[in-house]
Amino acid sequence: MIALASIRDLTVTYRRDGNEVAALKTINLDIGAGERLAIIGESGSGKSTLALAIAGLLPASSRIEGRLDWFLPSSPSSGAKAPPSVLPDISPPRGEITPSFRLSPITEIASKELPSKLPISPLAGEMSGRTEGGGTDRQPKFVPLGGRDIGFVFQDPSASLDPVMAVGKQIAEVAYTHLGLTWPQAYAKAKSLLERVRLPDPDSALRAFPHQLSGGQKQRVAIAAAIAAGPKLLIADEATSALDTIVQAEIVALIRRLVAEDGMTLLFISHDIALAAELAERIAVFRHGELLELGPTAQIVDAPTQAYTRTLLDAHIGLDATPLLNRAGLNA
Amino acid sequence: MNLLTVSNLTKRYRRGGKTIAAVDDISFHIEPGETLALAGPSGSGKSTIARLVLRLIEPDAGHIEFEGNDFLALSGAALRQRRARLQMVFQDPLAAFNPRSTVARLLDDPLRIHGIAARAERPRRIAALLERVGLAADLAPRAIHEISGGQRQRVAIARAIATKPSLIVLDEAVSALDVSVRGQILELLLDLQRQERIAYLFISHDLGVVRAIAHRVVLLEAGEIAECGDARTVIDAPQSAIGKALVAAAPRLNRTRP
Numbered sequence: 024m025i026a027l028a029s030i031r032d033l034t035v036t037y038r039r040d041g042n043e044v045a046a047l048k049t050i051n052l053d054i055g056a057g058e059r060l061a062i063i064g065e066s067g068s069g070k071s072t073l074a075l076a077i078a079g080l081l082p083a084s085s086r087i088e089g090r091l092d093w094f095l096p097s098s099p100s101s102g103a104k105a106p107p108s109v110l111p112d113i114s115p116p117r118g119e120i121t122p123s124f125r126l127s128p129i130t131e132i133a134s135k136e137l138p139s140k141l142p143i144s145p146l147a148g149e150m151s152g153r154t155e156g157g158g159t160d161r162q163p164k165f166v167p168l169g170g171r172d173i174g175f176v177f178q179d180p181s182a183s184l185d186p187v188m189a190v191g192k193q194i195a196e197v198a199y200t201h202l203g204l205t206w207p208q209a210y211a212k213a214k215s216l217l218e219r220v221r222l223p224d225p226d227s228a229l230r231a232f233p234h235q236l237s238g239g240q241k242q243r244v245a246i247a248a249a250i251a252a253g254p255k256l257l258i259a260d261e262a263t264s265a266l267d268t269i270v271q272a273e274i275v276a277l278i279r280r281l282v283a284e285d286g287m288t289l290l291f292i293s294h295d296i297a298l299a300a301e302l303a304e305r306i307a308v309f310r311h312g313e314l315l316e317l318g319p320t321a322q323i324v325d326a327p328t329q330a331y332t333r334t335l336l337d338a339h340i341g342l343d344a345t346p347l348l349n350r351a352g353l354n355a
Numbered sequence: 356m357n358l359l360t361v362s363n364l365t366k367r368y369r370r371g372g373k374t375i376a377a378v379d380d381i382s383f384h385i386e387p388g389e390t391l392a393l394a395g396p397s398g399s400g401k402s403t404i405a406r407l408v409l410r411l412i413e414p415d416a417g418h419i420e421f422e423g424n425d426f427l428a429l430s431g432a433a434l435r436q437r438r439a440r441l442q443m444v445f446q447d448p449l450a451a452f453n454p455r456s457t458v459a460r461l462l463d464d465p466l467r468i469h470g471i472a473a474r475a476e477r478p479r480r481i482a483a484l485l486e487r488v489g490l491a492a493d494l495a496p497r498a499i500h501e502i503s504g505g506q507r508q509r510v511a512i513a514r515a516i517a518t519k520p521s522l523i524v525l526d527e528a529v530s531a532l533d534v535s536v537r538g539q540i541l542e543l544l545l546d547l548q549r550q551e552r553i554a555y556l557f558i559s560h561d562l563g564v565v566r567a568i569a570h571r572v573v574l575l576e577a578g579e580i581a582e583c584g585d586a587r588t589v590i591d592a593p594q595s596a597i598g599k600a601l602v603a604a605a606p607r608l609n610r611t612r613p
């Protein structure tokens with residue numbers, strides 16, 4: 024496996040009401056280039072924190088330890104213009120980033136390729152305060168830029184779409200910002216993306232506002248925006264959880280096709296082990312902020328090493344499950 | 356005799372100059388102690404039916420008979436009295452309750468409002484209700500935001516059974532729970548059904564869960580009944596296009612060694 028990213032001893036701590044809560048505890052994980060990796064776990068297991076850490080979207084109030092190395096061919100950042108507006112506003116405004124925030128190893132891989140204005144914290148705040156060379160003898164490496172190198176799709180498509188901007192413009196803006204296209208080119212790209220995500224009537228969809236679309240259609244638009252700049256990595260965080268089963272299956276099929284066509288790496292985050300198993304080649308099981316086990320899907324499903332994984336598998340109620348209902352009980 | 360009989364129920368909404376029938380001439384019944392599931396894609400009208408049956412909204416047409424009474428004709432004290440027999444549990448127990456409210460307070464309300472127990476007797480009743488849903492009695496003074504999602508759903512169930520209902524409407528009641536908790540809540544519901552002969556109108560878009568706990572199922576599409584019948588018969592071999600699509604879309608865990 025050729026790694027796209029390598030995570031070493033990653034610990035993320037949130038400060039909440041004066042308390043420190045470890046959301047991730049010394050995680051070690053390699054993400055293979057081009058693989059479909061599922062992260063599964065129940066509420067509070069740290070799945071989303073991992074996604075945010077990888078995307079550099081953790082809030083400034085979190086403490087990050089460990090390191091994250093990327094093995095990406097450096098791509099030109101000259102096309103970058105302004106931050107895309109399609110990323111949900113989960114990062115604090117830049118002004119709020121505390122200057123005293125300790126440099127963590129994860130940020131010491133800052134590179135020269137980075138555009139001077141990173142849209143996303145906390146890396147942005149830390150790195151903008153860093154001087155060239157920074158006293159480290161590490162080779163500058165490529166640091167991916169959210170929106171360009173990493174596409175993000177969240178559970179609630181409304182959160183990642185601007186309610187007062189036509190969806191065509193939202194997608195075009197990503198292409199304009201990151202690909203150095205002209206606006207007409209960016210709009211043409213947006214239209215072809217709406218075709219790729221199979222939105223009916225792409226011409227009128229370009230002019231539609233998010234509230235005029237169904238939940239599934241909005242998620243298609245969010246996916247189109249997420250892949251507009253041709254990211255290497257697509258992170259889908261519970262991207263289908265708010266959708267009904269039929270639409271969920273359609274979106275999963277769409278993600279699978281797009282990832283294959285563009286050679287993207289997929290990080291699929293879900294609480295649903297059956298859904299994850301249908302899509303992913305490898306599954307990582309998280310619980311209470313720890314990575315319990317990681318393996319090929321078939322091994323996790325058929326020969327899990329952890330009792331907890333077995334609990335998750337047994338809790339799945341499939342269409343072939345033995346009914347819980349004692350039918351003789353009715354009218355007894 | 357049927358516990359609940361719904362006949363030709365219709366509810367229309369106006370949206371952007373157009374009128375849509377969220378529920379379109381729907382009829383079904385539920386027997387005492389039976390679980391009838393409503394399943395179907397998003398927007399098919401499941402929650403609208405739940406709200407109509409609970410009389411949270413009024414229909415444009417149709418009839419609802421509950422425990423032998425014309426339920427839509429009831430009002431005032433008679434409606435309040437009958438409502439005690441028809442309870443509900445929704446998806447997000449936090450949204451339904453004030454998060455600062457205590458567990459004891461939430462269980463005290465129905466006992467007081469429906470005059471089920473005198474003040475002096477209520478703490479004992481509350482402890483019994485907690486025990487009935489598998490919670491420790493010392494949970495009573497805790498605030499609702501201080502307990503886990505699974506515990507909150509148990510409290511919601513305890514609150515629902517406080518008035519000794521014959522029917523509970525459950526709208527996606529287990530959908531937001533972690534899977535390891537979901538199974539326990541389903542077991543609790545089945546146990547209550549066996550012991551107290553409570554009927555459920557169980558709303559879910561998860562056919563696996565429906566097949567596991569419902570006696571019968573009604574599959575909805577665009578406000579109409581696409582198919583109905585014995586839950587296992589329908590889900591194992593759906594006849595309608597929407598039934599086939601729902602079954603095809605359900606995630607499968609292909610374990611060779613279960």
Ligand SMILES: Nc1ncnc2c1ncn2[C@@H]1O[C@H](COP(=O)(O)OP(=O)(O)OP(=O)(O)O)[C@@H](O)[C@H]1O
Pocket residue numbers: 267368369370375376377395396397398399400401402403404560
């Ligand atoms: N208050 C309302 N005003 C206008 N339209 C409504 C209202 N409530 C529901 N609808 C519409 O009625 C239809 C049925 O909605 P309903 O909420 O009953 O569906 P559902 O089956 O519960 O869906 P879900 O699985 O998403 O919960 C939908 O088209 C919905 O948009």
Ligand SMILES: [Mg+2]
Pocket residue numbers: 401402403
């Ligand atoms: Mg609903």
